[in-house]
Amino acid sequence: MEIKPGRYTLEDRNLNFEVINEFQFRNRNECFYLRGGNGFGKTSFLEKIIIPALKTNNIDYLYIGQDIRTQLYTLRALLSILGHKVFNADEFDILKLWIKHSQSAKFFILDEFDKYYSDYGFIFDWSNKFIETYIIVTHLGYNQMEASIANYQSSNVRFEQINFDGRVKNIRIKKE
Amino acid sequence: MVIVKLGIIFLLAISFFWLFVFGPFYDQLAVQLIVLLAVMGWNTIRFSFRETISLLKFCLPFVFTLFIFGLIFHFTRLLGREDWLQDTFIKCSVFPSSLIFLKILLTYITYLDILNLPISMKKRVDLITMKSAFQKGGKILRRFSWYLNTYSYLKYDNRLKYALMKYACLIIALYLYLYEEIENSNRLLKNRYQHFYEVNK
Numbered sequence: 001m002e003i004k005p006g007r008y009t010l011e012d013r014n015l016n017f018e019v020i021n022e023f024q025f026r027n028r029n030e031c032f033y034l035r036g037g038n039g040f041g042k043t044s045f046l047e048k049i050i051i052p053a054l055k056t057n058n059i060d061y062l063y064i065g066q067d068i069r070t071q072l073y074t075l076r077a078l079l080s081i082l083g084h085k086v087f088n089a090d091e092f093d094i095l096k097l098w099i100k101h102s103q104s105a106k107f108f109i110l111d112e113f114d115k116y117y118s119d120y121g122f123i124f125d126w127s128n129k130f131i132e133t134y135i136i137v138t139h140l141g142y143n144q145m146e147a148s149i150a151n152y153q154s155s156n157v158r159f160e161q162i163n164f165d166g167r168v169k170n171i172r173i174k175k176e
Numbered sequence: 177m178v179i180v181k182l183g184i185i186f187l188l189a190i191s192f193f194w195l196f197v198f199g200p201f202y203d204q205l206a207v208q209l210i211v212l213l214a215v216m217g218w219n220t221i222r223f224s225f226r227e228t229i230s231l232l233k234f235c236l237p238f239v240f241t242l243f244i245f246g247l248i249f250h251f252t253r254l255l256g257r258e259d260w261l262q263d264t265f266i267k268c269s270v271f272p273s274s275l276i277f278l279k280i281l282l283t284y285i286t287y288l289d290i291l292n293l294p295i296s297m298k299k300r301v302d303l304i305t306m307k308s309a310f311q312k313g314g315k316i317l318r319r320f321s322w323y324l325n326t327y328s329y330l331k332y333d334n335r336l337k338y339a340l341m342k343y344a345c346l347i348i349a350l351y352l353y354l355y356e357e358i359e360n361s362n363r364l365l366k367n368r369y370q371h372f373y374e375v376n377k
Binding site: 063067071102 | 326328345
């Protein structure tokens with residue numbers, strides 16, 4: 001799967017993305033860190049460009065959104081309907097169970113998961129046997145997490161605001 | 177004033193149900209379709225087209241189930257009746273229209289209206305909690321649906337099975353959310369009121 005360089009417009013979010021480099025997601029064991037200021041469209045880029053591209057290419061993925069508390073209701077419902085006992089399970093157990101049963105996934109997308117767990121090495125421990133590519137949105141600089149998935153080749157993707165006319169933001173997305 | 181406003185809303189709801197759900201126009205399919213179109217139009221004007229579509233999508237599995245049962249009853253000639261199909265079409269139209277109508281009507285009741293009601297504070301708190309939870313619940317449905325679409329664990333080759341599982345998950349997630357939300361909001365509101373009451377005392 002690839003995201004080609006060029007201009008991507010999200011009218012409903014008033015965002016224009018200028019993707020500078022081609023994003024090739026085909027190598028094994030890659031980790032992309034998406035960094036940039038608040039409101040620069042990192043989540044929108046994930047939800048409106050990356051995830052639809054994964055769907056188009058029929059690639060299974062795992063996504064933990066920023067609103068994890070909301071997502072957990074759906075995970076609890078999903079797991080209980082598929083016969084798992086999650087009545088007294090905490091969010092840690094639920095995530096573990098969900099990941100364990102999603103081994104067809106090749107991508108794992110984490111949107112500011114470090115907001116909830118500063119040390120989330122457990123996510124990699126549970127998933128690195130089948131995940132080929134991690135895409136992680138974070139506000140943190142190089143940190144212990146990057147070291148903990150050292151066997152994955154990491155790339156930094158920077159979101160920079162080119163200009164803002166009061167309504168529409170033009171964002172440059174560049175692989176460093 | 178608030179009593180008059182709530183009285184009108186209540187009267188409209190009763191009239192709607194009396195006319196179109198239990199009363200004289202129930203078995204007139206053409207009228208039911210017009211009513212459905214009218215409430216959809218009203219919802220679009222009051223909210224948005226997207227909101228209307230998402231409401232219809234929410235109703236779809238229920239309507240579909242009604243339809244399937246209607247078909248089964250029709251082909252098995254249950255109770256010797258010949259009008260199952262006609263009745264099914266009516267029910268498939270009445271269900272979404274009454275749901276949308278009630279939903280629109282209830283949005284006209286504001287928090288201030290509830291506060292001005294001549295009832296005990298405990299009942300006001302309960303009503304405010306219910307309103308707030310259901311309002312949030314309506315908004316969160318789209319996000320729940322979005323998340324459910326991302327789960328490969330829910331994937332099935334059979335599209336019908338997938339849709340049914342997804343909607344079942346959606347309803348359970350909504351139930352869990354409302355249950356927790358009502359409990360939390362109620363506790364918070366009571367706590368605030370208690371604190372406010374004690375400070376004033």
